[in-house]
Amino acid sequence: MNTVVQQRLDKWLRIAAPLLSILLISFLGLINLPFPNYTTIAPAYTLIAVYCWTVWRPDLVPYLGVFAIGVFEDFLRGTPIGAASLLLLLTQLFVRSQRRFLFGRTFDTFWVGFALIAVAVALLEWIVMSIAYGTPVAATAAIFRYLLTIAVFPVLSVLLLRLLRSVQHHS
C-alpha cells in the first residue's frame, strides 16, 4: 500500500517538477540581493525558467499554471495584475511555435534563441506598461535588466537541466 502511495507521489512530483521549479524561481527572484539598485535591474528569472521548460517539456508546462504564476508575481511585485501572465503566456506560445529550431540543438543556439525571445518580451513589456500607465515609461533600466538576464541565463539553465535529467532519469 505504502509503495503504491510512494509511486503515485513520485509520479505526481515528476509531473509537477517544471511548474514547481518555475514557482520557486519566481519566489526566489523576489529576494533582494545586497547590490546597489539590484531590484531595479534584477534579471527576469521566471522568463528563463518558462523558456527552458517550454523547450524541453512543453507537455508539463500548462498555460493555466504559467498564468497563475504570472498573477502571483504581479501580486507581489506591485505591477498591474495580469501583465506578467500575459507576457509569460505569449513567450510560451512563441517558444512552442519555434520549438523545432531550439530543441536538441547546441547550447549556443539555445542561448541565442532565448536572447531573441527576451528582447521581444522586453519590448512587449515596455508597450504593455506604457499602455497601463498611460505614458511612455523610461526604458534604461529595462535595457540593463535584459543584459543581466542574458548573462544569468547559462547558470540558471544548467541548474534546470540537472533537474530535467533527474526527472527523466527516474521516470
Next chain:
Amino acid sequence: MSRRRGRPFTRLRSARLWVQRFAFLLLICAAFGLIVIDRAQSPWARGARAFVTDMVTPMIVAVSEPVQAVSDWFGAFESSATTRERNASLADEVARLRLELQKKAGLEAENDRLRKLLNAGKRYVGKHIAARVLTDPGGVYVRSIIINAGRLRGVRRGLAVIAPEGMVGRIVEVGERSARVMLITDLNSRLPVRIAETGERAVVAGTNGRLLRLTYLAHEIKIKVGTKIVTSGHGGVLPPGIEVGQVVEITRSGVFVQPNIPWNQLSHVRVIDFTTPGLVVQGVERAPRLDRPPVEQPSRAERP
C-alpha cells in the same frame, strides 16, 4: 431514452474540449481583463494583492535573512583606517546634531509662545507608527517597498511614510501585518510641495528614475540648482515642511529634484497619520472604529 440521458454528458464533453482548445485565448483575455480591473483601482484587486503580500512576505523575509547575514559578514571586514574615519565623521555629526537640537528646542519654545499669544493652539504632529522595511520587490517599472506594519497597527491607505532624511512615499495597499508603500520616485506618485525659500507651490512627480520632476510651477518663479523642496501639507494628509529633496537639474525638458533618501540603505521608516480623527480626506482610507486603543496613541496636541 438512453440517447436523451447521454446528451448532457456529450455536451459537457464537447464544452470541455472547446475550453481546452481555446484555453490559451481565454487566458489571454483573462490577463487583459485583470489588467483593466487593476488599473480601474478595484478594491477587489487591492484586497487580493494585500492578502497575498501578507501571506508571502514572512517567507521572503525568512529566506532573505541568510543572504543579509552573509552580506553583513562581508561588510564587517573593514580596515581599521576606514573604521577610524567613520568614527570621526560620526562624532562630528553627533556634535552638529546636538547643536541643531538645542537650536530646535529654542525655536519650538518660541513658536509655542507666539502661538499662545495668537491663541492658535498647539501644532498637530499626528500619530507616528515606526516600521521596518521588509523587502523591495518592485522591478523595472514599479518603485515600492513593503513594511512590517499593517491594519493591526493602525496603518491605512493614503498615509504618508517618512524617514529621518525626508519623504519616502505613501501607503497604497494595507494587509493585516504589512503594507505596500509607493515610493516618491514611482511613475504614479504625485506630491504637493513648496519651494522652501519662497513658499511657492508645485507638485513633484515620480519618473521611475533617480530624479523627480517638478511640475505645475508658475513661469515667473526663478529657481536655481540647490533649492530645497519640502512638502506643502496641502490635501490634509502630509505634515508641511518635510524635506523632499533639492533641485539638481534645470533643463528645457523640466526642473528635476534629487530625493534626500539613500534608497539602498533605507531600513526603517515612520508612517504618519496626520488626518484629523473623523475627517474624511480624499485619497485616504477612513479610520476604522477601534474597540481598543491603537498601539501608538495620537498626540494630545490639537490641530489649529
